[in-house]
Amino acid sequence: MARNAVGRLETWQSRLASVLDGPGWLLVLPALTLGIYVTAGEAGLTAFCLTLPVLYLCLGRRLRSAASDKKKKNVLDRAAFADAVADHLSRARAETRHAVTYVLALDSFEALSDRYGQAAADTVIRRTGERLLAVLRNADAVAQLGDTRFGVCTGPVEHLDLETCIQLAARLQTAIEEPVAVDGINVYVSASIGFCQLSRAPGSGPEDWMRGALIALREAQNRGPSAIRAFSDQMRIAIETRDEIREDVARALEAGEIRPWFQPQISTDTGEITGFEALARWHHPRRGILLPQDFLPAIEGAGLLDRLTEVIMYHTFAALKAWDGAGLNVPQVGVNFTGAELRNPKLNEKVKWELDRFDLSPERLAVEVLETVVAGITDDVIARNLNALGAMGCRIDLDDFGTGHAAITAIRRLSVSRIKIDRSFVMKADRDPEQQRMISAILTMAERLEVETLAEGVETVGEHVLLAQLGCDHVQGYGIGRPMPFDQTIDWVKRHAAKLEDTPRIMDGKRH
Structure with a gap:
């Protein structure tokens, strides 16, 4: 009984904290104050004004923690991303939920660097990471996997079909392909994207899940700029066949x-x-x-x-x-x-x-x-x-x-x-x-x-x-x-x- 009561209290605190957190609270505060005054009079308004600081005091740590979590959202490195992928995989399976990994590669980036210079290229890379973060949720992980590659791993969700994955890939692509202003010049880039749903991963481990997304990216890059491809077993077999053929052709x-x-x-x-x-x-x-x-x-x-x-x-x-x-x-x-x-x-x-x-x-x-x-x-x-x-x-x-x-x-x-x-x-x-x-x-x-x-x-x-x-x-x-x-x-x-x-x-x- 006591444990259930504590759980309900924590849930109530969490919901109230989400209400009090953010600029939306400032929009409703005047209307709420006026409503209390009309319905409860001056005494009610006085009680509300005395209670509100207490609520903030009680929930302050939770609010500060939420704000801190938002500030921590940034582009991960390869090692941190591998940990995030492993964590999302274990949570998704434990909760019987779904997730997807994406690998994005900027197309013809070497030509962009040659044309605009390394400083402009660095700006494009930085803005790409920022835009991916802006499009995604706090629960999703974003990482830079190389000079021109980024990884995305979504947090577990209840429903995630193929069409939804494609739509999210298109949103990521649209965000990346917006022009980047560098010294007054608009620089345009495109991105090829490969993704792998957890339910279709070629193996049970996080490395297998990532490998599926990389295989899909390779197929997308073969199809031309701005392509999006989803991993499938047929794709894996076709690529493995091409690799085997490449190794075997001289002997043949x-x-x-x-x-x-x-x-x-x-x-x-x-x-x-x-x-x-x-x-x-x-x-x-x-x-x-x-x-x-x-x-x-x-x-x-x-x-x-x-x-x-x-x-x-x-x-x-x-x-x-x-x-x-x-x-x-x-x-x-x-x-x-x-x-x-x-x-x-x-x-x-x-x-x-x-x-x-x-x-x-x-x-x-x-x-x-x-x-x-x-x-x-x-x-x-x-x-x-x-x-x-x-x-x-x-x-x-x-x-x-x-x-x-x-x-x-x-x-x-x-x-x-x-x-x-x-x-x-x-x-x-x-x-x-x-x-x-x-x-x-x-x-x-x-x-x-x-x-x-x-x-x-x-x-x-x-x-x-x-x-x-x-x-x-x-x-x-x-x-x-x-x-x-x-x-x-x-x-x-x-x-x-x-x-x-x-x-x-x-x-x-x-x-x-």
């Missing part, structure tokens, strides 16, 4: 796990095979077949693009020799070259050496280069390499045409043999008149420039028929044949040839 190249698959290209006139495109695939021992988008960034980051080209060329030329040996007519194979590879001053010599090694003539190789690489080209090394390869006899294919705004003069200057119309123009072209007009314009231009055309991404019979009617020379896509490993190509070529033999043709008005 040397072990022969990365090699080309081949997608057929056929003539719209005769239906015969006019070539293949070599597309890199990684035969991963545990993850199965990986597509280029899964491992090309890792290869580029490791500086192994040149080695990848060597590997793909080797297997491509070996395939050409094997098809020749089997008596199959495969005129050429296209190999993709990136802008970085085309800047290699020794590229021409390397290609010539590989062709000689397999005793192949240069016209068996089609050098595929993205239109975006050619558009507005100013790099003399790329121009020299493409022209040298063309002069040698290699075909030059301009890939994904229609996406990079390549000038007609560039097409002529670089000895382009064929333009490959991007799949975005081909999709549903048999049903979309606007698509048809775009394709017709490209084909007319190609005819005037005397270059061949190939349509990519052909998936239906209707698209194939339309492209043939419009005058496109070659087609490629799932509707013709999917990319396949070399050991499936020989049977595919034989089946395709047999199908052509069984198909009646109309020539010179006669059926053959």
Whole structure:
């Protein structure tokens, strides 16, 4: 009984202290005084005036403690923040409540420092911490985790769903992205944010909780400035996969796990095979077949693009020799070259050496280069390499045409043999008149420039028929044949040839 009475007294003191604390009390005091005088007269007012100082005296320590707690609210260092995260985690679990950690990183901060100076950068960092404190509650912890990173850990609350977490992240972002005045100049910054709800943390400890937020931040930074990302198990698996791939890619190249698959290209006139495109695939021992988008960034980051080209060329030329040996007519194979590879001053010599090694003539190789690489080209090394390869006899294919705004003069200057119309123009072209007009314009231009055309991404019979009617020379896509490993190509070529033999043709008005 006594314990309950003490508890109720403490609760009453706490509530009364919260009423008497802060400027709001000063607003209601005049009205309260007048009300007491009207209802209780002069005696009541006298009693109130005598009681009020006693209340302040009794509650003074609590009020001073509350004021002191507010003054203590500041930006923590890394160690203090780790303690706060651990404390919030244990309290949230003990009380069956929810919490979330955020990690925020200022975008392009090095450029800001270079432009405005270190003093301005320091001001931005300080103001960022102050703004985060202003947006958050006293129960929330804020810390500076590095030169450009801040951490936030919310105190436990009863309800905290994903949408609420995203809304709070947006509030933090808005506060940070307000301009900072430095010497009369407004400096603007943006922030990427990753967060992890306690209920979704990748482990049970505070370090795991923070790790989830850091993983989400990494994904947000990959998505561009001002991105917000929430941690999920799928995100963790994807990032761990990318890290593993980055570490494993050099070994895979040397072990022969990365090699080309081949997608057929056929003539719209005769239906015969006019070539293949070599597309890199990684035969991963545990993850199965990986597509280029899964491992090309890792290869580029490791500086192994040149080695990848060597590997793909080797297997491509070996395939050409094997098809020749089997008596199959495969005129050429296209190999993709990136802008970085085309800047290699020794590229021409390397290609010539590989062709000689397999005793192949240069016209068996089609050098595929993205239109975006050619558009507005100013790099003399790329121009020299493409022209040298063309002069040698290699075909030059301009890939994904229609996406990079390549000038007609560039097409002529670089000895382009064929333009490959991007799949975005081909999709549903048999049903979309606007698509048809775009394709017709490209084909007319190609005819005037005397270059061949190939349509990519052909998936239906209707698209194939339309492209043939419009005058496109070659087609490629799932509707013709999917990319396949070399050991499936020989049977595919034989089946395709047999199908052509069984198909009646109309020539010179006669059926053959």
